[in-house]
Amino acid sequence: KVTGEKHEFQTEVSRLMKLIINSLYKTREIFLRELISNASDAIDKIRFLSLTDPNALSAAPTLNITIWTDKDNKVLTIADSGIGMNKKQLIENLGTIAKSGTSEFLNAVEDKKADMNLIGQFGVGFYSVFLVADKVVVTTKNNEDKQYIWESHAVNDFTIAEDPRGNTLGRGTQIQLFLKDDALEFLDDGVLRGLILKYSEFINFPIWLWTTQTQVVEVSDEKTEDTEVKKESTDDKKDNDDLDQPEIEDVTDKPEEKKEKKTETIEVPGWELMNTQKPIWTRDPKNITDYEYENFYMSFAKDSNLPLAWTHFKAEGEVEFKSIIYIPGKAPEGLFQKVQDYSRNVKLFVKRVFITDEFLDFVPKYLAFIRAIIDADDLPLNVSRETLQQHKFLQLIQKRIIKKCLDLIADLSKDEEKFTKFLSEFGTSLKVGAIEDNKNRKKIAQLLRFPSSYKGSNSTSIDDYISRMKKGQDAMYFITGASVEEVQNSPFVEGLVARGYEVLYMVEPIDEMLVQHMPGHGGKMFKNIAKGEFKFENEDLAEVQKLRSRFTKLIDNMQSTLIDQVEKIEVSARLTTSPCAVVATDWGWTGNMEKIMAAQAF
Numbered sequence: 047k048v049t050g051e052k053h054e055f056q057t058e059v060s061r062l063m064k065l066i067i068n069s070l071y072k073t074r075e076i077f078l079r080e081l082i083s084n085a086s087d088a089i090d091k092i093r094f095l096s097l098t099d100p101n102a103l104s105a106a107p108t109l110n111i112t113i114w115t116d117k118d119n120k121v122l123t124i125a126d127s128g129i130g131m132n133k134k135q136l137i138e139n140l141g142t143i144a145k146s147g148t149s150e151f152l153n154a155v156e157d158k159k160a161d162m163n164l165i166g167q168f169g170v171g172f173y174s175v176f177l178v179a180d181k182v183v184v185t186t187k188n189n190e191d192k193q194y195i196w197e198s199h200a201v202n203d204f205t206i207a208e209d210p211r212g213n214t215l216g217r218g219t220q221i222q223l224f225l226k227d228d229a230l231e232f233l234d235d236g237v238l239r240g241l242i243l244k245y246s247e248f249i250n251f252p253i254w255l256w257t258t259q260t261q262v263v264e265v266s267d268e269k270t271e272d273t274e275v276k277k278e279s280t281d282d283k284k285d286n287d288d289l290d291q292p293e294i295e296d297v298t299d300k301p302e303e304k305k306e307k308k309t310e311t312i313e314v315p316g317w318e319l320m321n322t323q324k325p326i327w328t329r330d331p332k333n334i335t336d337y338e339y340e341n342f343y344m345s346f347a348k349d350s351n352l353p354l355a356w357t358h359f360k361a362e363g364e365v366e367f368k369s370i371i372y373i374p375g376k377a378p379e380g381l382f383q384k385v386q387d388y389s390r391n392v393k394l395f396v397k398r399v400f401i402t403d404e405f406l407d408f409v410p411k412y413l414a415f416i417r418a419i420i421d422a423d424d425l426p427l428n429v430s431r432e433t434l435q436q437h438k439f440l441q442l443i444q445k446r447i448i449k450k451c452l453d454l455i456a457d458l459s460k461d462e463e464k465f466t467k468f469l470s471e472f473g474t475s476l477k478v479g480a481i482e483d484n485k486n487r488k489k490i491a492q493l494l495r496f497p498s499s500y501k502g503s504n505s506t507s508i509d510d511y512i513s514r515m516k517k518g519q520d521a522m523y524f525i526t527g528a529s530v531e532e533v534q535n536s537p538f539v540e541g542l543v544a545r546g547y548e549v550l551y552m553v554e555p556i557d558e559m560l561v562q563h564m565p566g567h568g569g570k571m572f573k574n575i576a577k578g579e580f581k582f583e584n585e586d587l588a589e590v591q592k593l594r595s596r597f598t599k600l601i602d603n604m605q606s607t608l609i610d611q612v613e614k615i616e617v618s619a620r621l622t623t624s625p626c627a628v629v630a631t632d633w634g635w636t637g638n639m640e641k642i643m644a645a646q647a648f
């Protein structure tokens with residue numbers, strides 16, 4: 047125990063700490079994310095120095111992050127072989143906040159009670175250690191100075207002393223958290239492993255956790271093999287920033303005799319490598335194989351199906367981030383049933399550190415099937431004025447992502463086989479998009495496909511339909527119904543097809559709604575052929591007139607008989623072989639719509 051020099055925290059630090067401690071209780075696990083990302087930053091810094099100074103690494107050549115617990119003393123330790131801090135940096139970095147605007151930010155938060163949850167999502171830095179610890183000891187060694195110990199019980203002050211043991215670290219920083227009595231879950235291997243994987247799976251440097259794993263081994267009756275496992279010193283690890291799996295010691299040396307074998311469960315302590323996944327989104331797409339993209343997708347999305355398509359890009363300009371967007375091979379269960387639940391389909395990282403996937407509708411519902419990784423390099427992460435604007439920042443990202451999704455789908459539409467597959471999984475989603483997304487409706491409309499009466503085509507785009515429209519045809523003819531078979535036999539279709547017109551078959555329940563929200567496209571209006579008046583180009587009016595007068599009596603008769611059932615009855619030229627058809631008025635429901643409404647029990 048050394049008594050060190052006493053230093054006061056800068057007033058802002060105390061205020062910030064109180065704020066964090068009082069408002070982030072529920073998400074206090076983020077302290078580990080903060081410490082690991084600081085460790086990773088520190089290693090980045092020394093690695094950068096080593097590019098110009100070949101001796102920079104010699105005091106501790108292995109670049110890694112190690113985490114272990116001392117259960118008896120309730121201490122959790124996070125160590126790194128990063129750049130470390132000299133005495134001056136220790137006082138400045140862990141006693142003051144260098145960020146400009148922190149004061150204003152604190153005022154804003156304290157007065158108006160801004161959403162503290164957002165701050166928790168976006169990184170709070172070193173002081174989050176006091177969420178879980180009532181005492182924190184930082185031991186640190188920089189190449190330029192002696193080894194120092196920083197110690198604090200939070201709130202007002204901290205002490206700094208030269209380490210009487212001398213240089214035990216070589217180089218780097220070790221942070222010991224003396225856990226609060228209500229935070230002892232952070233001594234548990236499983237809890238720590240879970241948190242490291244959740245937040246820090248893609249950190250560039252190896253993260254090793256000292257764990258005790260149970261293994262089942264065979265033992266013979268006579269001699270029980272000694273299973274001796276040494277705690278591997280971190281210095282033994284040869285490779286620098288290499289994420290290779292550690293060697294697993296073979297503790298199951300099997301005896302050769304044929305005697306009946308018994309098994310026994312033993313505890314095997316050792317260093318376990320946490321981050322085996324590499325963040326492929328940070329690499330150059332040119333060097334990534336499809337196989338790598340697919341593999342990465344399956345592990346990140348926890349999906350056993352191959353993805354259908356993906357796009358990997360870097361956004362520049364107003365916002366800068368890297369991203370991979372995937373379209374899954376299969377629609378997830380209950381795609382449209384989920385109401386107000388975090389969709390968790392978009393994972394936001396900042397410099398490879400996981401920030402959150404708890405977004406409500408980060409992408410609009412119709413794109414809820416995509417899976418995306420977004421990694422921003424310079425999100426206004428830290429507590430500062432910008433934190434209050436982060437919503438705007440996210441909106442910019444959202445806009446870019448939506449555009450990229452639509453581009454990706456448009457690209458996919460050039461590959462007929464894949465696009466057919468896409469439509470069978472997500473076609474309805476696109477229609478929802480055309481209904482809900484006013485801004486992108488035109489773009490989405492180009493991606494929609496419908497069966498039609500056009501020979502040889504069971505799936506046409508609206509634009510292709512338009513290109514085949516007859517001279518003088520002023521509207522896009524469609525009919526709604528329950529199935530292609532049903533509408534094909536409709537007397538309305540028959541009349542039009544006989545005259546050489548093409549009819550779109552809208553046989554999904556959502557189609558009725560679609561044409562309500564999207565009454566036209568490409569300068570043409572949709573016309574439901576089961577509704578209202580109908581006029582053909584070059585229609586032989588004299589002929590119809592003749593028929594009208596010939597059937598006046600019959601029509602009058604039917605009209606008076608069916609007075610309660612129909613609005614009017616008339617002679618029409620729209621049928622060819624069928625004698626008659628029931629038509630809805632322009633503003634009325636078609637038979638199909640009636641069916642849909644009845645099914646929904648309105």
Ligand code: ADP
Nearest residue numbers: 084085088128130131139140171172173219428
């Ligand atoms: P930020 O990481 O955003 O700068 P933090 O509160 O997390 O803010 O950390 C404050 C500063 O303390 C860092 O900028 C860094 O200079 C220093 N620091 C924290 N942890 C370490 C570490 N493990 N090694 C070296 N320096 C560190």
Ligand code: MG
Nearest residue numbers: 080084171172
């Ligand atoms: Mg930090």
